[in-house]
Amino acid sequence: MSRIFDALKRSEAEYLDRDLGTPLESITDLLHAAEGRRVQQKLEVLPAPAWPEAFSLSAAQVLRSSPPADARLVCLTEPGSLGAEKFRALGLRLHNIRDTRKLKRIVVTGTAPEEGKSLIAANLALNQARSRSLRTLLVDGDFRRPTLAGRFGVGALLPGLSEALRGQHQLAEVVYKLDGCGLWLLPAGMAPENPLDLMQSGRLAEFLAELETVFDWIIIDAPPLFPLADTTFWMKLSDGVVLVVREGVTEKKMLQRAVESIDRSNLLGVVINSCSSIEHKYYYSRYGRAAMQPGQPTPPRGKSK
Numbered sequence: 393m394s395r396i397f398d399a400l401k402r403s404e405a406e407y408l409d410r411d412l413g414t415p416l417e418s419i420t421d422l423l424h425a426a427e428g429r430r431v432q433q434k435l436e437v438l439p440a441p442a443w444p445e446a447f448s449l450s451a452a453q454v455l456r457s458s459p460p461a462d463a464r465l466v467c468l469t470e471p472g473s474l475g476a477e478k479f480r481a482l483g484l485r486l487h488n489i490r491d492t493r494k495l496k497r498i499v500v501t502g503t504a505p506e507e508g509k510s511l512i513a514a515n516l517a518l519n520q521a522r523s524r525s526l527r528t529l530l531v532d533g534d535f536r537r538p539t540l541a542g543r544f545g546v547g548a549l550l551p552g553l554s555e556a557l558r559g560q561h562q563l564a565e566v567v568y569k570l571d572g573c574g575l576w577l578l579p580a581g582m583a584p585e586n587p588l589d590l591m592q593s594g595r596l597a598e599f600l601a602e603l604e605t606v607f608d609w610i611i612i613d614a615p616p617l618f619p620l621a622d623t624t625f626w627m628k629l630s631d632g633v634v635l636v637v638r639e640g641v642t643e644k645k646m647l648q649r650a651v652e653s654i655d656r657s658n659l660l661g662v663v664i665n666s667c668s669s670i671e672h673k674y675y676y677s678r679y680g681r682a683a684m685q686p687g688q689p690t691p692p693r694g695k696s697k
């Protein structure tokens with residue numbers, strides 16, 4: 393884990409050396425997002441817009457969600473766990489950032505397969521949906537390896553974004569309300585032959601603009617940044633990026649490349665998945681509920697490179 397921190401710190405130091413004259417958050421601060429400090433400067437809070445006639449969520453198909461036993465949706469099934477607590481801290485951090493600037497569309501990505509991007513995106517969306525007055529949409533933006541419909545146990549073959557982009561379904565027909573989760577899901581749908589072509593058709597930007605009028609949070613589960621261009625496209629359409637790294641999976645070199653490739657004003661933070669730091673457990677046992685038994689993450693496969 394220290395290697396991952398080293399890589400992030402080095403990147404931060406290089407960044408600060410550039411002296412861009414912009415008082416942006418440091419990566420180390422972002423890593424400590426869970427301990428979130430309040431951002432001083434606040435913008436005026438505007439009233440929520442009235443729901444437009446064009447996109448009515450009351451007509452959304454309701455699906456009964458029955459996540460499989462290994463879904464690891466801790467924010468749904470273990471709200472008292474350490475994992476769920478960390479998502480609450482991340483959510484708070486995002487709310488704080490939103491006090492200072494527009495932040496609605498959030499892309500969750502990483503550098504490699506199997507880092508836990510989808511897992512983090514799903515739990516983050518569940519957490520944001522806890523406040524019933526705020527509507528949260530979880531978008532499966534990984535056309536090549538979509539997993540969210542399966543993770544929520546609503547059937548992997550649902551028509552979704554892909555069908556809407558092809559004009560085979562209305563957008564409103566492929567946004568589903570997940571019963572018992574408090575959130576809406578826009579699944580990826582059938583894998584297109586060339587996802588990037590479909591994404592660049594121009595409709596995706598329109599769809600997001602439309603969805604933004606009815607949702608307060610739009611969490612997009614994206615593929616890894618490398619070697620595909622899909623995520624770069626998602627990032628262009630988003631307000632911020634959450635980068636997921638996983639001990640034993642994320643390579644230092646790739647992480648550096650990722651941090652360099654993301655526009656710093658868009659990088660909201662880095663989530664370290666499977667963090668088994670003793671420090672964290674100690675902290676929690678002092679201040680948390682004694683009876684709580686935080687779930688131990690699965691040991692990483694192999695060492696950090």
Ligand SMILES: Nc1ncnc2c1ncn2[C@@H]1O[C@H](COP(=O)(O)OP(=O)(O)OP(=O)(O)O)[C@@H](O)[C@H]1O
Nearest residue numbers: 464504505506507508509510511537665666689690
């Ligand atoms: N902290 C964790 N503890 C245990 N298992 C985890 C953890 N994070 C992820 N996993 C498991 O690792 C596998 C990959 O997770 P996930 O699908 O979220 O990764 P991903 O980064 O989205 O992968 P892909 O690049 O294929 O989309 C899943 O089986 C998931 O349940």
Ligand SMILES: [Mg+2]
Nearest residue numbers: 509510534539
């Ligand atoms: Mg995924």
